[in-house]
Amino acid sequence: MDRMIKNAYSMLSPSLIWLLLFLVIPVIYIGVISFTTNTGFGGILYEFSTEAYTAAFSSLYAKVLWQSLGWSLLATVLCLVIAYPFAYYIAHAGKWKNLLLLLVMVPFWTNLLIRLYAWIILLNNHGVINNLLMKLGIISEPLSLMYSPFAVIIGLVYGFLPFMILPIYASIEQLDRSYLEASEDLGASPVKTFLYVTLPLTFPGILAGIIITFVPAVSVFVVTDLLTGGKLLMVGNVIKDAFLIEMNWQLGSALSILLMVLVLLSIVIFMKFTSGKDRKFLI
Amino acid sequence: METMVQLDNVSKKFDESYAVENVSLNIKSGEFLTLLGPSGCGKTTTLRMIAGFEKPTSGSIYINGKKMDNIEPYHREVNTVFQSYSLFPHMTVFDNIAFGLKMKKVKKEEIEERVNKVLKMVQLADFGKRKPKQLSGGQQQRVAIARAIVNNPSVLLLDEPLGALDLKLRKQMQLELKHLQQELNITFIYVTHDQEEALTMSDRIVVMNAGKIEQAGTPYEIYEKPQTRFVADFIGETNIIGGNVTEIKENYAALEFGSQEVYVPNNNYQTGEKMFISVRPEKIHLHTVQQEGKISLKGRVKEKVYIGSLVKWIIDVGNGNEVKVQQSASDVEDLALDTEVFVSWNPDNSVVLKQ
Ligand SMILES: Nc1ncnc2c1ncn2[C@@H]1O[C@H](COP(=O)(O)OP(=O)(O)OP(=O)(O)O)[C@@H](O)[C@H]1O
Ligand SMILES: [Mg+2]
Numbered sequence: 001m002d003r004m005i006k007n008a009y010s011m012l013s014p015s016l017i018w019l020l021l022f023l024v025i026p027v028i029y030i031g032v033i034s035f036t037t038n039t040g041f042g043g044i045l046y047e048f049s050t051e052a053y054t055a056a057f058s059s060l061y062a063k064v065l066w067q068s069l070g071w072s073l074l075a076t077v078l079c080l081v082i083a084y085p086f087a088y089y090i091a092h093a094g095k096w097k098n099l100l101l102l103l104v105m106v107p108f109w110t111n112l113l114i115r116l117y118a119w120i121i122l123l124n125n126h127g128v129i130n131n132l133l134m135k136l137g138i139i140s141e142p143l144s145l146m147y148s149p150f151a152v153i154i155g156l157v158y159g160f161l162p163f164m165i166l167p168i169y170a171s172i173e174q175l176d177r178s179y180l181e182a183s184e185d186l187g188a189s190p191v192k193t194f195l196y197v198t199l200p201l202t203f204p205g206i207l208a209g210i211i212i213t214f215v216p217a218v219s220v221f222v223v224t225d226l227l228t229g230g231k232l233l234m235v236g237n238v239i240k241d242a243f244l245i246e247m248n249w250q251l252g253s254a255l256s257i258l259l260m261v262l263v264l265l266s267i268v269i270f271m272k273f274t275s276g277k278d279r280k281f282l283i
Numbered sequence: 284m285e286t287m288v289q290l291d292n293v294s295k296k297f298d299e300s301y302a303v304e305n306v307s308l309n310i311k312s313g314e315f316l317t318l319l320g321p322s323g324c325g326k327t328t329t330l331r332m333i334a335g336f337e338k339p340t341s342g343s344i345y346i347n348g349k350k351m352d353n354i355e356p357y358h359r360e361v362n363t364v365f366q367s368y369s370l371f372p373h374m375t376v377f378d379n380i381a382f383g384l385k386m387k388k389v390k391k392e393e394i395e396e397r398v399n400k401v402l403k404m405v406q407l408a409d410f411g412k413r414k415p416k417q418l419s420g421g422q423q424q425r426v427a428i429a430r431a432i433v434n435n436p437s438v439l440l441l442d443e444p445l446g447a448l449d450l451k452l453r454k455q456m457q458l459e460l461k462h463l464q465q466e467l468n469i470t471f472i473y474v475t476h477d478q479e480e481a482l483t484m485s486d487r488i489v490v491m492n493a494g495k496i497e498q499a500g501t502p503y504e505i506y507e508k509p510q511t512r513f514v515a516d517f518i519g520e521t522n523i524i525g526g527n528v529t530e531i532k533e534n535y536a537a538l539e540f541g542s543q544e545v546y547v548p549n550n551n552y553q554t555g556e557k558m559f560i561s562v563r564p565e566k567i568h569l570h571t572v573q574q575e576g577k578i579s580l581k582g583r584v585k586e587k588v589y590i591g592s593l594v595k596w597i598i599d600v601g602n603g604n605e606v607k608v609q610q611s612a613s614d615v616e617d618l619a620l621d622t623e624v625f626v627s628w629n630p631d632n633s634v635v636l637k638q
Pocket of ligand 2: 326327328442
């Protein structure tokens with residue numbers, strides 16, 4: 001047994017070293033920087049200071065932080081609502097399954113930045129959607145779809161939908177069909193079978209989907225950059241600007257650490273809420 | 284007794300081949316009926332059509348006199364015990380068993396009472412709070428049965444429910460199931476490919492082969508009076524002897540068997556006709572001297588297998604033919620290999636088979 005564990009570690013060591021070099025050390029470094037003193041223009045004086053955190057908790061940044069969490073949460077919920085039926089359909093699509101899965105994954109081959117430009121063309125005042133609605137006479141003035149939280153949510157949902165679809169698809173695909181038959185055999189209609197059997201048994205997929213959608217969504221900055229031209233901010237924008245424009249590494253680091261803590265905290269709370277007592281709330 | 288389940292010329296085609304072909308069957312209320320046959324003969328498919336998980340390609344199924352053509356599984360008065368149990372892993376044993384009653388909107392107190400009653404019946408009274416994963420195979424199997432019978436189904440379908448259990452537990456569960464069936468007077472349609480299980484438990488056995496019914500009858504009829512080569516061969520051990528009728532003597536027809544002859548009761552047989560008969564090894568006697576009477580084949584001891592209460596012999600009767608003989612251990616004379624012996628049986632104990 002001991003030897004197996006040793007073997008496992010030695011086989012894992014390249015990836016462990018990788019993780020250490022490019023994840024653990026940078027995070028520690030950022031943590032350290034967040035408590036140093038800012039001497040201006042990216043200068044770092046290794047003297048303890050909580051100035052960056054005081055700034056980060058100021059109402060401006062705090063608002064952006066909450067706003068980011070709120071938008072990503074909403075986008076995650078929307079992704080879930082869209083992705084579940086979609087994943088369910090793919091899992092039961094028979095011979096079309098592989099093609100549909102491929103279509104879900106195609107967007108990964110293009111940078112999100114470029115794909116978001118397509119949404120600018122769709123959403124802007126003279127864009128496809130406004131033109132169409134005006135031609136149909138549904139509206140007389142163009143709607144300002146861009147530069148609004150609406151655009152941000154669209155961008156987030158669009159960008160992260162595949163992250164939700166894939167794990168849910170996997171869990172539906174793996175679901176043993178005989179459970180569904182057992183349920184019908186015991187008198188449950190398809191709707192009840194879905195609620196009492198399919199949904200709880202695919203819950204691990206939903207959970208994974210929520211986490212891997214929410215986490216990158218909350219820190220993304222290209223969506224707000226492109227679809228609101230920087231008018232609306234997510235915490236990713238603020239962090240990027242702190243590092244690159246204000247050259248305030250302490251503030252950027254402090255915001256990064258806060259974001260990380262908040263995300264971890266929300267995941268922990270979420271898991272506690274959903275996995276405790278065997279997810280009785282579903283039954 | 285009235286008919287509970289009727290299969291009227293039912294066929295099921297998958298792709299281009301028949302899994303079940305022209306099966307007609309009347310199953311009486313309270314009957315323990317077993318579908319028996321080798322792997323892939325269509326037992327599960329037949330059961331799944333009765334449960335409603337598969338639609339027959341042609342023919343109709345009636346349950347309690349009602350045509351089931353367009354009735355969904357959740358509206359049928361049958362419950363299934365699945366081969367893999369299919370207990371819901373996210374529910375406790377209690378919730379698993381209560382599921383069917385909850386779906387029927389039975390009152391909470393009544394659910395409690397009925398679930399606890401069946402839990403007692405299957406001797407799992409203290410296991411209600413466990414998850415299926417925390418039970419042994421035999422316990423899971425009993426939960427699966429409890430989950431089905433708690434609904435008081437008219438018909439219980441069981442697909443090799445004991446397949447995953449070890450021999451001893453299986454024997455014990457066979458008895459328990461049989462008692463349960465008699466006690467509750469539920470119609471059982473039971474699938475197995477274990478012939479011994481079928482013989483001990485069933486009121487009636489339906490032997491299937493390649494999607495068709497070979498023979499249906501009581502265990503006694505199936506074992507003692509097999510009608511086809513397949514049934515004779517599939518159920519228990521037997522000697523199948525094929526030969527041409529050489530002459531008709533009084534009430535017996537003589538068949539050539541290598542260079543010797545055996546006799547069967549005559550039934551309008553013609554000389555020259557090719558026939559097959561089955562003789563069970565336990566109906567055959569072994570002697571050291573030539574016997575008076577119809578059949579007495581000369582041979583040599585080729586193999587002897589001692590299996591406790593029984594001794595099995597293989598006797599080489601020449602021309603490449605062998606006869607299997609089985610004696611109870613107390614009757615055995617200790618014969619060495621290659622000893623000259625004579626095998627005999629009463630012609631009335633042989634069964635003539637359809638081709
Ligand atoms: N869904 C299906 N699609 C295609 N062919 C099928 C399907 N289900 C069963 N078959 C075929 O139908 C035939 C009968 O299968 P069935 O499962 O009824 O056999 P069985 O008698 O239950 O065998 P076993 O003892 O191995 O369980 C087999 O040849 C099988 O390959
Ligand atoms: Mg089967």
